Amino acid sequence: MNSSRPSFLLVDGNNIIHAWPDLLKLHQRRRGSAHVELIRRLNEYRDYSGQRVVVVFDGRGSTLNEEREPGGLQVIYTSAGNTADDIVERLAIKYAKAYEIVVATDDRAEQDVVVAAGGEVISSLSLRSLLEGSVREMTDWIERNRKRR
Template structure:
């Protein structure tokens, strides 16, 4: 996916969303994904049971959206934040979220979703 991202980031995003949708379908775990953005509206959602996708606005980072979501929902729901950014892990963890690395997320997806 890294090579794909280097060539066409939109295709890499779509491939990641598909993998996360498959993971959600197989596990029943609700998935929300946040990307650094398109510079427009903050939210995009295609269907009620689909993966919810957030894009940061101009002047905003994906980290800011993750922090806002973690502070709002981590105490109400089991919330896991997948990031390899240590500072972001610390911030989300302080809000009550469980944090895993991108490598651990990849392993969870590979274990849950048949090839």
């Protein structure tokens, strides 16, 4: 991809929650706790990488709801009648020419739309590896710098 364009990671939150066993278990016990945990992990990644991150969840309200976490993570809850897939696809189509967009989802139809728009797709497993790798790198960096003192 063209590194001169700004990039961001766009995450289909519900798809990821249902793909990761630990988050699915949280979701089955209490829906909101899986959202909070995924947002926490994405914030951690964003803090380390500096990459812009947007996560989209299926919502129940009458209007689209957008929140910004401290540090810049953007959280979108769709309105009733729209799915996270719809919003992710629209965002990919709208911004793929101006930004390097990477979409995390296992939804095949959504992946096809993103690629056709010029975006890149990673699977839920690849997203997990990306997030876990950044945590390991951050931990290693902290340990190395702690030993220098």
